[in-house]
Amino acid sequence: MHPFTLTRTGDAEEAIEAHARDDRLAYIAGGTDLLGLMKDRVTFPERLLDINGLPGTASIEELGDGGLRIGALCRMSDVAADPRVRERFPVITEALLLSASGQLRNMASIGGNIMQRTRCAYFRDDDGPPCNKRQPGSGCSALHGSNRNHAIFGWSEDCVATHPSDVAVAFAALDADVIVRGRGGERVIPFTGFHRLPDSMPERDTMLERGDLIVAVEVPARAEGRASHYLKVRDRQSYEFALVSVAAAVAADRGRLRSVRLAMGGVAHKPWRLTAAETALRGAALDDDGALRSAIATSFADARPLARNAFKIELAQRAVLRAIQTAGERP
Amino acid sequence: MAGNLPRMPVTITVNGRARAMTVEPRTTLLEALREGLGLTGTKKGCDRGECGACTVHVDGRRVLSCMTLAAMQEGRQVTTIEGLEQDGQLHPLQEAFIERDGFQCGYCTSGQIMSGVAVIEEAKAGWPSAATADAGAPFTMTDLSDAEIRERMSGNLCRCACYPNIVDAVADAAGRR
Numbered sequence: 001m002h003p004f005t006l007t008r009t010g011d012a013e014e015a016i017e018a019h020a021r022d023d024r025l026a027y028i029a030g031g032t033d034l035l036g037l038m039k040d041r042v043t044f045p046e047r048l049l050d051i052n053g054l055p056g057t058a059s060i061e062e063l064g065d066g067g068l069r070i071g072a073l074c075r076m077s078d079v080a081a082d083p084r085v086r087e088r089f090p091v092i093t094e095a096l097l098l099s100a101s102g103q104l105r106n107m108a109s110i111g112g113n114i115m116q117r118t119r120c121a122y123f124r125d126d127d128g129p130p131c132n133k134r135q136p137g138s139g140c141s142a143l144h145g146s147n148r149n150h151a152i153f154g155w156s157e158d159c160v161a162t163h164p165s166d167v168a169v170a171f172a173a174l175d176a177d178v179i180v181r182g183r184g185g186e187r188v189i190p191f192t193g194f195h196r197l198p199d200s201m202p203e204r205d206t207m208l209e210r211g212d213l214i215v216a217v218e219v220p221a222r223a224e225g226r227a228s229h230y231l232k233v234r235d236r237q238s239y240e241f242a243l244v245s246v247a248a249a250v251a252a253d254r255g256r257l258r259s260v261r262l263a264m265g266g267v268a269h270k271p272w273r274l275t276a277a278e279t280a281l282r283g284a285a286l287d288d289d290g291a292l293r294s295a296i297a298t299s300f301a302d303a304r305p306l307a308r309n310a311f312k313i314e315l316a317q318r319a320v321l322r323a324i325q326t327a328g329e330r331p
Numbered sequence: 332m333a334g335n336l337p338r339m340p341v342t343i344t345v346n347g348r349a350r351a352m353t354v355e356p357r358t359t360l361l362e363a364l365r366e367g368l369g370l371t372g373t374k375k376g377c378d379r380g381e382c383g384a385c386t387v388h389v390d391g392r393r394v395l396s397c398m399t400l401a402a403m404q405e406g407r408q409v410t411t412i413e414g415l416e417q418d419g420q421l422h423p424l425q426e427a428f429i430e431r432d433g434f435q436c437g438y439c440t441s442g443q444i445m446s447g448v449a450v451i452e453e454a455k456a457g458w459p460s461a462a463t464a465d466a467g468a469p470f471t472m473t474d475l476s477d478a479e480i481r482e483r484m485s486g487n488l489c490r491c492a493c494y495p496n497i498v499d500a501v502a503d504a505a506g507r508r
Contacts, residue, residue: 003336006356006402032398035359036379048356050403077392081458086467097461101486102453103446104380106392107399238461238485 001038004046010053012181012213018049020183020211027051027213029073029109032100033116041126042117042134057111057215060084066221069179072111072214076100076167079110089219090330091173091228091247095166098232101239111214114168114178114194117205118161118269119241121146132158133202140202147306149243152313153268159202160306162266163195164241170230171217172271173247173263179216182209191217195270202269224249224261229327231319232265242266244316248323255286260324262299267316274299274320286328289321296320339402345370346414354401361385363401364411372412372441376488383487386442386449387411393449395486412441415448424448427500435491443487447501450483454505475505 006028009015019025026045028034029052037043051073058073060082068088070079079085080096100108117123122131122141130139142150142160150160168191176191195206208214219225228249234240245265251258260281262274280295296317303313338353345368352367361378364370364387373396376384380398387396388410415422424447427433434440454475459466462482463474480498489497 001357004356005336006339006400028400028403031400031403032380032395035398035400039379048400052403077453077458080466081456086459090467093459093466094461097459097463097466101383102450102460102483103383103386103393103395103486104398107394238482 001035002041002044004038004048006048006050008050008053010055012054012215015049015051015054016181016183016211016213019213022047023210025049029112030075030107031112032104032108033112037117037124040124041128042124051213063218063220068219070110070217070219072109072216074110076105076108076110076113077102079167080105087226088221089170089174089225089228091170091225091230091249091327092167092219094230095170095232095245095247098230098245099166110167110217113165114171114214114217115206116163116165119164120150120161123161133161133198136201136203142306144307146308148308149241149266150306150309151268152303152305152309152316153272154197155269155304155306156198156200156202158200159198159269161198161202161269163205163268163270164265165271166230166232166242166245166265168195169245169263169265169271170228170247171219172273173228173249173261174219174222174225175261176217176219178214179218180208180212181215182212186215188218192271192273198269205269222249222261223251224259227251227327227330228261229323229330231323231326233315233319244312244319246316246319246323247271248320248327250286250324250327252286252328255328257281257284257286257324257328262320262324264316264320267312276301277320281324286325292321292324293317296324341402341405343401343404343406344408346410352401356400356402358401359397360387360389360399360401360404360409361396364396364409367401370411370413374438374441376439376442381488382439382442383446384439384442386445386487388445388449391452393446410445412445415444422448422504424451424500424504427503428497431496431500431503432493433496433500434489434493439487439489439491443484443489443497446484446487447497447504450480450501451505453483454479472505472507475502475507477502480505
């Protein structure tokens, strides 16, 4: 790795001020993505600020109505094993347990997880092929290159990368909120508006500004929370990123869907909500595969495959069907 | 600025002994253990968090020592493969790896064993895994099937492919058979 300095802070205001003032400074928490990016020469921060000592951000608190506030410094493994998360939001536990490995889940923080950068091989390639996300203006090698793992929704000519986080897909489906503290105080960013589409600025993954510090993710109580499921389809059975993944949460009456929440991973630059399908699925019977398939298809009318990933369109719809039915079988 | 960076003092308790070191900020825990303290049992494989060869325990939890900085471990308790034996007695999982032939070349073995020891502790603590049928239900040691062990050990690669024997060794040490 290139040389850099490292300091620690236990004071959020100090951290925010330092980050806002200094664009060569990066926060470090678990470090599992940041250090990999530095080793792969994707990013070269000159100063790292260790934020693991910030108080009050490493626990899960009750929101009062059954919702949970997950501190940004909570480790993935602690959140996955928390009895309240397992009971109320199985989709969160499943998404976390299908991510990374046991060692990495002990290290990686929730705030860092949702800030992960894409696994696009061109972005991570330390030989430095054209990549607008790493070097704005250099071009996108994946657009006409090896793009089997890339987006089918919302991409631009400048970037076709997907977002790698699993739990972000679950948070998006549940309409969680990201609680951010910045120079202007604390604010709430709805999860579905936290990550950006690439448009002409793929170097920007999220809506965060310099100085911003994620302090928590709040998951409100949801009628669909308990009957929820995360389905991840990938080339290996374990320890691999998704080809496509689905977070499904449903509320059903006597086998008919009253409401559905659906988000997908592996298909876009951000967790992708299937809003058209959510509407079309209302009232459908959970065992009526044909009706469910037709309703799901409404969210795929605007899918735009690349040269090597058209298979994702069918794969994704089948995955959504199975995820809904599995979620619907939960008591 | 290369070459002129201030080194940082850090004190880490390694295998029960407080070790004061001065390290460059960019020194990983793995490098500090191997190059700084001469504890070469912990291996560098991919150096990218993908193979698990560098697995050690920090404050009782398995982590990848290649993906964390030594200077961030101030005051922590680190256990490496060298610290598993007690008074000349191998850890039961070390014994089980020998008994079950859980290795050929041996390069991944210390990482496999450090990971396996933690897998058993995580299962005892009731942690579910992606192989758990109902992650919402309580997890007990009787649920620690071969499929569970495989899933929980998936962060440790073995290029000799000793996986079946590794699973058997972990199952033995977990007292499952």
